[in-house]
Amino acid sequence: MSHRRLHRLLLAWYGRCGRAHLPWRKTRDPYRVLVSEFMLQQTQVDRALLAFEAFVQRFPSLESLATASTADVVRMWKGLGYNARAVRLKLLARTLMERFGGAVPSDEASLRSLPGVGPYTAAAVRAFAFDLDDAAIDTNVRRVVHRWLYGLEHPPSASARTLDADARALVPKGRGHAWNSGLMDLGAAICTARAPKCSICPIRTACAAAPIDAASLDAARRRHPRRRAPQEIVPFERSTRYVRGRIVDRLRALPPGKRVSLLDLHRELEPQLGERSIGEFGIVVESLVRDGLVAKSGAGLALRD
């Protein structure tokens, strides 16, 4: 089945309104694409923008990242969250230098073998660095495709598998880069999860869901609630995530070469952490050690080298 009308509408809109000026869209350098995709997995474009510029300036090449210390990479990751990804990105760089001759592969199997690269990132690298006709499918893309082809996504009319197959079939031959870029921009700016702007959508005349009324979308969402884990009862400040964040932030600020004892760290962070036993604190530190973020020695704690 052909989707020529969809292709024409979205690609024309991307040409007019797309964010082709984003630094990771102006380049085809696979290393930069990889860095941007690692950041964009977890962060909005506006925030990733600043971090990206600083990161590629500090680590301008795969080789420079591969030879950098994990500590320096984690320091450059400040503000982005999910710090284990900084560790994986650094490990990925070393893997590429050692096993792939310093080049980013374009085949899916090789990409998927790399730390931190799953189905989405592998496809994104193929589309954005190599302009291959692959579909980088995240939840935003699934939502957009569902609306186009099946109508409102509450309740779902198609499985994730079906949507993935549809999304792949939609990629116009030879236009992988622009198509994926346009799809993401549409999902971020117009075809949003809540309050989509159908009235200004370039696809509205070819969309099964348009026009979506914000109030009825909200009502449909409430009628079909997504299954949720038992609600987190403790305040965020009591959560492990918060403690981990405070610890890593404190270790980021530690002068290179310096270390801090568990007891001193516990005492320093006490004002932010409230009453939390040293034992409980130590368990959180252990989780950071397991994640490769923190190094523990007789001299104390620091970001891992």
Next chain:
DNA sequence: AATCCGGGGGA
């Protein structure tokens, strides 16, 4: 299949 992993923006 379910859970963990941050930090921020917007309703």
Next chain:
DNA sequence: TCCCCAGGATT
């Protein structure tokens, strides 16, 4: 203030 956000690894 509360709700929501997203891919990958682990178990």
